[in-house]
Structures are given as C-alpha cells and as structure tokens.
Amino acid sequence: MKRRGKRVLGIGGAATVAVAAVATAAVVNLQGASEATAAEPSGATGFAAQNGGTTGGAGGKTVRATTGTQIHQALCGRAANSTPIIIEVAGTITIGNTAKVSGSCNTAAGVIELKDISNVTLIGVGSTGVFDQIGIHVRNSKNIILQNLHVKNVKKSNGATSNGGDAIGLESSVSNVWADHLTLEASGGESEGYDGLFDMKSGVKYVTLSYSVLKNSGRGGLVGSSDSDTGNGPVTYHHNYYQNIESRTPLLRAATAHIYNNYYEKLGSSGINPRNGGKALVQNNYFKDSQNVLGTYYTDLKGTWQASGNVLDNVKWTGEGTHAGAGMTSNGTVTVPYTTKLDAGASIPSIVKSTAGHGTGMKTSDGGTTAPNPGTTTPAPGTTTPAPGTTTPAPAPGGTNLSIGAGADGSSKASGSSYGNVIDGNTSTYWQPSGNTGDISVKWSSAKTVGSIVIKEASGSKVTSWKLIDETSGKTISTGTNSGVKTFTPISTKKLTFEVVSATGTTRITEFETYAK
Incomplete structure (x- = not known):
C-alpha cells in the first residue's frame, strides 16, 4: 500500500498543502485556524486522466471552509469562474449552513452547487469534510476533483431534501471529474426517500470514481437517466467498496465503463448492468454474498460486457435478465485507451477495505502486474472459486477459439x-x-x-x-x-x-x- 500526500508547514507554522506537484500555497482560513491539512492528490486515474487530464484546482489558492455557505463564497469569490482553487472542507456541511451565493458563479441554497465553473478541488481535511443530508451537484462544469469527503443520508422525499436525493449528481455538459476516497451512504431505498449515490446524466464524460465506499442504498449509481440519454461516459470505477446495495453498481445506458478491482458485498437484486448499448470491461473484481452481479437487467435493450479475473464468492443467479452466469462469460469485446496495473481478484477484499473511503489516510494500492489484454473469465459453471488469499489463475483470452474447425x-x-x-x-x-x-x-x-x-x-x-x-x-x-x-x-x-x-x-x-x- 502507499499513502497519498504529505503534511507541510508554511511560514510561522500555518498549514499548507501542495496539489499535483504544484508549488505550495498558503491556506486561507475562512473560519478558525488549524494545523491539520488535507492530503495531497497525486493525480487522476482511469478515464479522468484522459481528455487532457483532471487536475482540479492545482496551482490555485487554497481556502478552508467549515460551512456550505463558505464553500459557495470560495467558488464565487474568484476573479473568474475558471480561476483554479482548492477548497479544504474542515467541518460538517448541512442544509442549514448552506446559503445561496452569487459572484463569478451562481449557487443554490440547500445543495453544494458547482455550476458553470472549472478548475476546482473540494477536499476534506482528515476525518472532517462531512456532508450531512446535503448533496453535491456538479453541472455544466469541468476539471473537478472531489476527494476525502463523506456524503450521507441525502433525500429526495420524506424529509429535508437536497440534490434530488443523489449524494453526488453530475449533470449536463460535465467533463473530467475525479471522485476519490469518498464515503457515500444512504439509510434505505427509494421508498425511504433516497435516490442514487453517484449519478451521471445529460452529457457527463471522462469520470473516475476510485477508492470510495458506497453503502446502504437501493441504488449505487447510473450513467444515463433514460434510454434516450445516450451521451454519457466513458467512466472508470476502481478500488471501490459497494456494500449492501440493491442495484446499479453501476447501471450503464449506452456508456462505456472500465470496472476493475472493486469489492461488491451484499448486492440485493443486481449489480453491473450494461444495457441499451452500454459496455463494461469488468476485471479482477470480488463479488460476495450477492446475486445477478453482471448482465442486462430490467430491459430487452442489451449491453456488452467483457470479464476476466473476477472472483465469485457465494453469488447466485435468478431468472431475471440476461446473465454473465457462474462462468462470468463475456458476450463481446470492450477496450479502453490506457493500461493500468491490476490487483489480483482474490486480494481485493483486504486491499479495498483498508484503502477505500473518507478518513482512511488516502491510501492506495500499488497494483499487481500490468493488465493483460482484456479477455473473458471462463471458469466452468459449477467450479469452485479460489478462496481469498489464493492465487487467481491467469484470465482466459477472449474472442474466437481458432482451434474449432481446424x-x-x-x-x-x-x-x-x-x-x-x-x-x-x-x-x-x-x-x-x-x-x-x-x-x-x-x-x-x-x-x-x-x-x-x-x-x-x-x-x-x-x-x-x-x-x-x-x-x-x-x-x-x-x-x-x-x-x-x-x-x-x-x-x-x-x-x-x-x-x-x-x-x-x-x-x-x-x-x-x-x-x-
């Protein structure tokens, strides 16, 4: 494992933070001084690193905020809506302490609004940076980093509501977002008033969700809000911990996703759901005590998946949908424009539980060996999945077996x-x-x-x-x-x-x- 970031002290002992190898900038405390600093982002991964990359507020002023209003003030107090800024969140954000602010941008009360802006890092300090019953809404924006934050119990009904019930919602011409080391949680499903934990719709592109915990929700997240919402993706999901989620981990409508080294535990109805032309490259994940973890569900509009190196631990398949099945059989080819290092599937539970989420010290995994050309996972149905800690066999290659007919x-x-x-x-x-x-x-x-x-x-x-x-x-x-x-x-x-x-x-x-x- 490795730990991102370092603590640096500026002149006179004032806390400072350096981001993405940019020179250290002094922290401006909007309320109170503190020696604690936010961890240092070390660089976006996956699709967020494509399309010019995602650097957030690197090179800009670092500002500290303890209320939602102060976050809005920092965003809208810039010289321009594209002036780089790093906002350290060092308190608990609520609907009650989040007011509308105008200036170089425009915000809304009761929701953290990142609208019509760019070049922003929003990062929690240590175990602070908690958003209690208030969602984060990113709209018409680009080059955004959300890191080391805890968003919980955001509702769309049955109480105080924020952000349409999504913990984090990306919507309308959003590009290059890196969401990293987050904890996103609900306390129930739609009937209790909750919606998605991490949703993307209406033209959201080049996003990575990494080292995050998503738990206790009916819906993990979607890419594309309807069958006509086809302009989203690509997205990378890696080293995330999905726990006690009913479905949508994620749901992909006409979007491409690279999904690797995630730990899925207690998926109630379905898991990864590419449909309506959605494509998923699914590598070296661990699925435990779950059902229907990969396939097209709740529609006749099929998707494509290519799977390799995944571990199934007490996974069941019901009659609903079109399944990858016990062999996690691929039904097509899915490619990504980058290479990465993969941890072995059997090691994922221990790695992810020690690195993912808010307040974990921004630890990451160094990865295993360089990812091979993607292939299909073809353990024969009924075979025993390797126990945690054992060596996972090399993934079988994909495509046509040329020996047939030879x-x-x-x-x-x-x-x-x-x-x-x-x-x-x-x-x-x-x-x-x-x-x-x-x-x-x-x-x-x-x-x-x-x-x-x-x-x-x-x-x-x-x-x-x-x-x-x-x-x-x-x-x-x-x-x-x-x-x-x-x-x-x-x-x-x-x-x-x-x-x-x-x-x-x-x-x-x-x-x-x-x-x-």
Whole structure:
C-alpha cells in the first residue's frame, strides 16, 4: 500500500498543502485556524486522466471552509469562474449552513452547487469534510476533483431534501471529474426517500470514481437517466467498496465503463448492468454474498460486457435478465485507451477495505502486474472459486477459439484417444500419447494470427514441462511448467505444436485452444 500526500508547514507554522506537484500555497482560513491539512492528490486515474487530464484546482489558492455557505463564497469569490482553487472542507456541511451565493458563479441554497465553473478541488481535511443530508451537484462544469469527503443520508422525499436525493449528481455538459476516497451512504431505498449515490446524466464524460465506499442504498449509481440519454461516459470505477446495495453498481445506458478491482458485498437484486448499448470491461473484481452481479437487467435493450479475473464468492443467479452466469462469460469485446496495473481478484477484499473511503489516510494500492489484454473469465459453471488469499489463475483470452474447425495431428496416440479430441470443444474427450510424453498440433489451411493458447487437462493428468513450437518458422515461442493460459507476442502460423516434455501420471489433453490475443 502507499499513502497519498504529505503534511507541510508554511511560514510561522500555518498549514499548507501542495496539489499535483504544484508549488505550495498558503491556506486561507475562512473560519478558525488549524494545523491539520488535507492530503495531497497525486493525480487522476482511469478515464479522468484522459481528455487532457483532471487536475482540479492545482496551482490555485487554497481556502478552508467549515460551512456550505463558505464553500459557495470560495467558488464565487474568484476573479473568474475558471480561476483554479482548492477548497479544504474542515467541518460538517448541512442544509442549514448552506446559503445561496452569487459572484463569478451562481449557487443554490440547500445543495453544494458547482455550476458553470472549472478548475476546482473540494477536499476534506482528515476525518472532517462531512456532508450531512446535503448533496453535491456538479453541472455544466469541468476539471473537478472531489476527494476525502463523506456524503450521507441525502433525500429526495420524506424529509429535508437536497440534490434530488443523489449524494453526488453530475449533470449536463460535465467533463473530467475525479471522485476519490469518498464515503457515500444512504439509510434505505427509494421508498425511504433516497435516490442514487453517484449519478451521471445529460452529457457527463471522462469520470473516475476510485477508492470510495458506497453503502446502504437501493441504488449505487447510473450513467444515463433514460434510454434516450445516450451521451454519457466513458467512466472508470476502481478500488471501490459497494456494500449492501440493491442495484446499479453501476447501471450503464449506452456508456462505456472500465470496472476493475472493486469489492461488491451484499448486492440485493443486481449489480453491473450494461444495457441499451452500454459496455463494461469488468476485471479482477470480488463479488460476495450477492446475486445477478453482471448482465442486462430490467430491459430487452442489451449491453456488452467483457470479464476476466473476477472472483465469485457465494453469488447466485435468478431468472431475471440476461446473465454473465457462474462462468462470468463475456458476450463481446470492450477496450479502453490506457493500461493500468491490476490487483489480483482474490486480494481485493483486504486491499479495498483498508484503502477505500473518507478518513482512511488516502491510501492506495500499488497494483499487481500490468493488465493483460482484456479477455473473458471462463471458469466452468459449477467450479469452485479460489478462496481469498489464493492465487487467481491467469484470465482466459477472449474472442474466437481458432482451434474449432481446424485440423490436428501429433506424434502418437494411445488406444481410445484421438488427435481431433483437442479441437472439438468437448472436455470429456482427450488426446493421450502412447507414452507419458509426446506432442499434439493444431493446423490450418491458411495462416492464422495466434497470441495465446489454453491447454486443458483431464483429471489425474499433470504436465510439468512443455514447449510451444511454431511449425511455420520452426521456433519455440513459449515454454511452461503447467497447463492453463499462456500469452505471447502474436505470430502468423499455419501450425502450432504443444510438446509435452515431462509429466506425472497419464498425460491427457482435453483441449488445445488457440486465440488471436
């Protein structure tokens, strides 16, 4: 783990804060002085880092506020609505202490209004920065950072209301928002007066929600408010903790999302819900005590998902919707324009619970290995998910298995086995060499581009050393000590040979799958 930020003292001991490697600026305390400082943002990730990046108020004056009115005053007291500013929130914000303020911008009473502005960081100080029954509304704005804040119990009915019942709502021509280390919570669902925790609609683009806790709500969040609201996204969600949420984690209408390294616990009805053309790349997440965690639900307008490396821990699937299912099977290809490091799915509960949310010290994970080309997660339905703390197998590649419809031959075969059994898509049939070692090949009439293979063995078979040979060039392109997934620099070939160098038990290969990547 690593911790963002550092504490610096300015002249005379006044607290200061540096943001995004910009020179330290003196804090202006609107009410009271304090030695505590807000943690230092270290840079946006995911889609918020695209489209020119998200830097918030970096380079601007740092102002401290303890009421909602003071936040509005700081926003509207700038020389222009684009003048960079960092607002440290060091108190509890309520509807009662949040009044309308005008100036270089315009705000509203009873809601934190970031409207028609840009270049703002709103960041909590330590365990302060609590928004109690008051939402944060971002509208017609860009380059916004919301960090280390706790927003709770925002209602749209049945009591004091704020922001339409959303804890955080992004709406109408909003771009480049980084929401990080937040705690967003409700105390019930729509019948109790609550709406979404993190909603985006009417043209919201390039957003990242990271290291945040979303809990105790009927609705986690949506991207697109209706089937006609199709101009939103892309969005990245990573290292978030969704706990006791009924649905929408998130709901994607015609939007693309990269969803990785999140921990989902107790999803009541459904989880990730791409629909109406929505697309989700779902990697190395952990789902526990939940149901219908990935698929298209409550509509016939289908979405697309590509899944890999996810862990399912007591996950159920009901008759509602179109599911990814127990194998988390992908139904298409989803790509993102950046690379990232992924933590292993099995490690996500401990990592996320120690880093996510408000007041946790802005800790982050250094990640695991660089993310592979996205693929499908293909544990066979009914197989056991690795227990937490165990090594998650490499994700299976996506796309078409090029071995289906190809030819096969080999060095030898035992009675009752066949070369063709490794390319028939049936794991109940197999090839067995006449001895413990031998080789099996997949061949095509015209050259194919191959960048990964999957070797599957029957029960009792254990290959301990192997080579993969490109028969077109005669070169050994990969080696290994166990079966499973192997990726390599793509080659163009008419024939690939899997040579078993050593094995224990009786070698029986059930499938030799080949993929373009």
